[in-house]
Amino acid sequence: LMVWLRRTTHYLFIVVVAVNSTLLTINAGDYIFYTDWAWTSFVVFSISQSTMLVVGAIYYMLFTGVPGTATYYATIMTIYTWVAKGAWFGLGYPYDFIAVPVWIPSAMLLDLTYWATRRNKHAAIIIGGTLVGLSLPIFNMINLLLIRDPLEMAFKYPRPTLPPYMTPIEPQVGKFYNSPVALGSGAGAVLSVPIAALGAKLNTWTYRWMAA
Numbered sequence: 001l002m003v004w005l006r007r008t009t010h011y012l013f014i015v016v017v018a019v020n021s022t023l024l025t026i027n028a029g030d031y032i033f034y035t036d037w038a039w040t041s042f043v044v045f046s047i048s049q050s051t052m053l054v055v056g057a058i059y060y061m062l063f064t065g066v067p068g069t070a071t072y073y074a075t076i077m078t079i080y081t082w083v084a085k086g087a088w089f090g091l092g093y094p095y096d097f098i099a100v101p102v103w104i105p106s107a108m109l110l111d112l113t114y115w116a117t118r119r120n121k122h123a124a125i126i127i128g129g130t131l132v133g134l135s136l137p138i139f140n141m142i143n144l145l146l147i148r149d150p151l152e153m154a155f156k157y158p159r160p161t162l163p164p165y166m167t168p169i170e171p172q173v174g175k176f177y178n179s180p181v182a183l184g185s186g187a188g189a190v191l192s193v194p195i196a197a198l199g200a201k202l203n204t205w206t207y208r209w210m211a212a
Contacts, residue, residue: 046184133188
């Protein structure tokens with residue numbers, strides 16, 4: 001019974017943290033409500049999403065020691081975001097008002113790395129972290145190309161929480177860089193590795209806390 005309770009509590013804990021990390025992604029760059037400054041901010045959003053995903057996913061994957069936990073984590077984040085999307089749609093906003101980030105394929109690559117290297121923690125950090133940072137901007141740009149122009153959504157349907165002086169101004173797309181996907185992937189691949197190492201290190205602190 002105690003083993004079952006511990007396991008159930010553990011998976012509920014993953015759900016709670018995945019939901020909280022989804023909320024944090026909104027603050028990390030307003031990515032989920034993908035309207036204002038969507039194209040010019042794509043690099044910043046890509047980095048915040050890659051690092052936010054990898055730190056939680058690798059933490060729980062190494063904590064359980066089970067390849068597949070990272071995908072489980074990303075799936076919870078995705079479902080929670082679709083609930084938010086449905087809530088805004090229910091309020092009368094268009095379907096494309098919120099673009100749900102594509103976390104799952106990148107998390108699957110992290111799981112695959114962990115599985116293919118026979119649960120090697122360091123390979124998961126270096127190879128898996130790199131793959132998450134490289135792949136997430138690509139999947140997300142494909143996602144954005146399949147919906148209506150986010151800038152059109154921003155101008156036609158401004159969020160009610162935005163004060164008048166924060167009404168979005170159309171940015172000069174491509175002014176500072178030519179390829180937001182390439183820049184996002186490059187920066188994400190570099191930054192996701194140390195953040196993955198941080199997620200792995202959190203396990204050490206967790207074990208010490210549990211043993212106290």
